[in-house]
Amino acid sequence: xxxxxxxxxxxxMDAFYASVEIRDDPSLAGRPVVVGGSPGARGVxxxxxxxxxxxxxxxxxxxxxxxRRCPRLVILPGDxxxxxxxxxxxxxxxxxxxxAVEPLSLDEAFxxxxxxxxxxxxxxxxxxxxxxxxxxxxxxxASVGIAPVxxxxxxxxxxxxxxxxxxVAPGEVEAFLRPLPIxxxxxxxxxxxxALEAIGIRTIGRLAAADRKLLVGRFGRHGExxxxxxxxxxxxxxxxxxxxxxxSHEETFARDRADAEFLEGVLxxxxxxxxxxxxxxxxxxxxxxxxxxxxxxxxxxxxxxLSRPTADASVIxxxxxxxxxxxxxxxxxxxxxxxxxxxxxxxxxxxxxxTDREAEERRQRLAEAIDRLDERFGRSTLLPAKVLRAREGDxxxxxxxxxxx
Amino acid sequence: xxxxxxxxxxxxxxxxxxxxxxxxxxxxxxxxxxxEVSPAGEVTLTATDLDISxxxxxxxxxxxxxxxxxxARRLHDVVRELRDAEISLTGEESGLTLRCASGRYRFVGAPxxxxxxxxxxxxxxxxxxxxxxxxxxxxxxLYAVSTDETRPELTGLFLSISxxxxxxxxxxxxxxxxxxxxxAFKQKRxxxxxxxxxxxxxxxxxxxxxxxxxxxxxNYARIRIGSTQxxxxxxxxxxxxxxxxxxxxxxxxxxVRREDLLASLRRILVLSDSQTRQVKIMLEPGRLQIMAQYxxxxxxxxxLPVDYxxxxxxIGYNGxxxxxxxxxxxxxxxxxxxxxxxxxxxxxxxELQPDEDLxxxxxxxxxxxxxxxx
Numbered sequence: 001x002x003x004x005x006x007x008x009x010x011x012x013m014d015a016f017y018a019s020v021e022i023r024d025d026p027s028l029a030g031r032p033v034v035v036g037g038s039p040g041a042r043g044v045x046x047x048x049x050x051x052x053x054x055x056x057x058x059x060x061x062x063x064x065x066x067x068r069r070c071p072r073l074v075i076l077p078g079d080x081x082x083x084x085x086x087x088x089x090x091x092x093x094x095x096x097x098x099x100a101v102e103p104l105s106l107d108e109a110f111x112x113x114x115x116x117x118x119x120x121x122x123x124x125x126x127x128x129x130x131x132x133x134x135x136x137x138x139x140x141x142a143s144v145g146i147a148p149v150x151x152x153x154x155x156x157x158x159x160x161x162x163x164x165x166x167x168v169a170p171g172e173v174e175a176f177l178r179p180l181p182i183x184x185x186x187x188x189x190x191x192x193x194x195a196l197e198a199i200g201i202r203t204i205g206r207l208a209a210a211d212r213k214l215l216v217g218r219f220g221r222h223g224e225x226x227x228x229x230x231x232x233x234x235x236x237x238x239x240x241x242x243x244x245x246x247x248s249h250e251e252t253f254a255r256d257r258a259d260a261e262f263l264e265g266v267l268x269x270x271x272x273x274x275x276x277x278x279x280x281x282x283x284x285x286x287x288x289x290x291x292x293x294x295x296x297x298x299x300x301x302x303x304x305x306l307s308r309p310t311a312d313a314s315v316i317x318x319x320x321x322x323x324x325x326x327x328x329x330x331x332x333x334x335x336x337x338x339x340x341x342x343x344x345x346x347x348x349x350x351x352x353x354x355t356d357r358e359a360e361e362r363r364q365r366l367a368e369a370i371d372r373l374d375e376r377f378g379r380s381t382l383l384p385a386k387v388l389r390a391r392e393g394d395x396x397x398x399x400x401x402x403x404x405x
Numbered sequence: 406x407x408x409x410x411x412x413x414x415x416x417x418x419x420x421x422x423x424x425x426x427x428x429x430x431x432x433x434x435x436x437x438x439x440x441e442v443s444p445a446g447e448v449t450l451t452a453t454d455l456d457i458s459x460x461x462x463x464x465x466x467x468x469x470x471x472x473x474x475x476x477a478r479r480l481h482d483v484v485r486e487l488r489d490a491e492i493s494l495t496g497e498e499s500g501l502t503l504r505c506a507s508g509r510y511r512f513v514g515a516p517x518x519x520x521x522x523x524x525x526x527x528x529x530x531x532x533x534x535x536x537x538x539x540x541x542x543x544x545x546x547l548y549a550v551s552t553d554e555t556r557p558e559l560t561g562l563f564l565s566i567s568x569x570x571x572x573x574x575x576x577x578x579x580x581x582x583x584x585x586x587x588x589a590f591k592q593k594r595x596x597x598x599x600x601x602x603x604x605x606x607x608x609x610x611x612x613x614x615x616x617x618x619x620x621x622x623x624n625y626a627r628i629r630i631g632s633t634q635x636x637x638x639x640x641x642x643x644x645x646x647x648x649x650x651x652x653x654x655x656x657x658x659x660x661v662r663r664e665d666l667l668a669s670l671r672r673i674l675v676l677s678d679s680q681t682r683q684v685k686i687m688l689e690p691g692r693l694q695i696m697a698q699y700x701x702x703x704x705x706x707x708x709l710p711v712d713y714x715x716x717x718x719x720i721g722y723n724g725x726x727x728x729x730x731x732x733x734x735x736x737x738x739x740x741x742x743x744x745x746x747x748x749x750x751x752x753x754x755x756e757l758q759p760d761e762d763l764x765x766x767x768x769x770x771x772x773x774x775x776x777x778x779x
Binding site for chain 1: 576580647680700701723726769771
């Protein structure tokens with residue numbers, strides 16, 4: 001067997017939100033459970049238990065559709081504070097195995113185990129130990145993929161879900177990838193898949209065997225990249241923590257909206273929320289991204305890179321609003337969202353001489369108070385008057401009753 | 406044109422102007438030096454990159470006046486290597502010929518009339534400053550300018566002159582340095598100078614052969630040092646209202662030995678985060694601790710004696726800012742004054758010349774785990 005030069009693990013919790021709910025309420029065990037927005041408010045599924053998946057329900061599916069598929073579906077609003085605290089447990093466990101952990105979401109992360117293996121043991125044993133640590137700390141199951149190439153680890157973790165452990169040894173990468181459908185490759189979305197299938201390429205093996213020149217001719221640099229992936233070549237490294245993160249907020253409306261004032265008001269609110277989270281984590285971002293989904297489900301994302309990183313709500317809002325003005329053709333909008341990526345530590349951290357500290361701190365305290373209220377009562381307890389007025393026709397917001405004291 | 410001059414004098418003059426010549430320009434004429442010779446016996450060399458121009462005048466033995474523009478670097482590279490004491494030059498628009506005992510060198514000329522003219526500066530009331538004092542002020546402030554091109558007004562050094570004071574201020578928004586000089590200046594003037602011009606000025610001051618005079622127009626400044634003149638385009642302001650951010654009363658005062666603090670920071674910074682360069686400073690009566698840690702690298706801690714009797718204070722700084730600042734201080738001790746962990750700290754040398762002042766502000770870093778209000 002070829003020696004391990006690099007070793008990557010991808011850890012992904014099984015049906016994370018739903019599993020946490022079932023763990024904490026045993027009466028849900030064995031029932032189809034989803035976490036997500038209510039069907040009346042056009043919510044979508046954020047997570048589905050394996051029982052619910054048997055009905056063809058998957059995350060991002062409109063809740064109304066999920067209910068159609070399974071009328072006795074248990075719909076839970078989700079408790080993100082709880083998921084976050086489980087996530088912190090997970091990240092703590094990952095940290096025991098590697099200093100280089102790249103979280104992809106609350107329940108999913110890449111670990112670079114290249115330096116760890118020598119001290120902690122062989123690869124398959126490492127995978128078993130990570131799963132065991134997670135189980136004993138959280139009473140939840142995870143699926144783990146281990147491979148000498150980062151993206152292969154991700155494919156591997158998905159193959160034997162739930163509670164899976166798939167190890168791809170060096171030298172076996174090509175054979176492992178060969179029979180898989182091309183849709184499994186990172187970077188192959190529905191459109192690329194269609195285009196590849198149109199030239200008779202359905203498996204990663206076929207893609208690997210394809211003429212590189214032809215791929216480049218058809219897909220440009222992306223074709224070269226896909227060909228490398230199919231051959232199991234990928235130099236991507238684990239990007240620890242904050243470097244990989246992005247901060248975003250998006251909202252699906254109860255009814256499609258086409259009035260600019262309302263949409264801009266929502267953007268303003270979202271920009272403030274993103275800014276607050278950036279500041280809480282003492283980071284800034286260089287790229288602002290706007291996401292729009294129209295009534296026909298067509299979705300566009302448009303981004304703009306700033307000359308210097310920011311966490312400032314007004315800069316994020318202005319950039320997002322300009323993108324909106326440029327790319328919105330007055331059609332009805334189903335979803336709007338704003339995000340910031342290209343995350344770096346806050347501008348060398350030193351405070352600014354020329355900002356009014358008192359006003360800044362008043363804003364900060366207000367923002368934190370709003371966050372606490374939101375966390376207690378569900379989303380969007382306090383909104384700018386502009387947004388509230390615009391929303392008056394929408395009926396009440398979906399809300400949970402306050403938890404505890 | 407025909408003149409002769411000493412190799413060393415000509416070489417020095419060429420060296421001064423050649424440093425302005427851009428390495429590669431879209432305008433070929435900018436790669437040349439303009440050599441002008443007056444029948445009265447003055448040899449003048451000029452080079453410009455359109456933002457900055459340097460003009461140096463030297464005496465020569467002139468037989469015939471004239472003007473010629475030739476490649477600055479080539480001319481300099483040859484003159485620098487000559488071992489002859491005297492050289493003679495002849496020229497017309499088509500080129501310049503240099504003759505000396507060892508040989509003959511001909512440089513092709515560029516169209517003299519293409520050479521950009523220097524800005525017109527009204528000659529009234531130039532400001533006179535001791536070059537040594539000017540040099541110190543620039544050195545004590547220039548490091549603090551911003552390099553962020555999105556805030557161009559902070560990339561410049563702000564020179565402000567009033568009846569009895571001249572000050573230079575630089576800031577990058579997180580730290581600020583102000584050096585002042587008292588004197589009977591008897592005029593009011595403000596200008597925002599680009600760092601490139603000031604670096605050039607430091608070079609020229611090193612070679613100063615006389616007093617320093619500053620004058621200016623709306624868009625340009627001219628600094629004359631003896632027979633050398635530096636012209637610079639000014640940056641557009643406005644420079645921020647820095648005076649209002651200088652704390653009026655920072656009650657927590659401490660004094661440390663400058664060399665100790667500087668050496669300590671140099672060591673501590675080795676183990677600070679290479680991005681934030683964060684150091685933590687803890688003050689308590691009689692004791693100053695400096696700490697840093699860098700995940701994956703290690704941590705460091707030192708203790709210094711301090712003259713302090715205020716309440717204990719913990720404050721985070723970009724240690725790189727403190728280091729750069731302290732390097733420009735003279736004297737044995739440093740005075741520091743604080744108000745809180747989230748407001749500007751004030752730093753100055755404890756010993757200053759009676760007519761000089763230096764004041765630096767550095768904003769703290771928020772330490773992890775700080776309360777929002779500090």
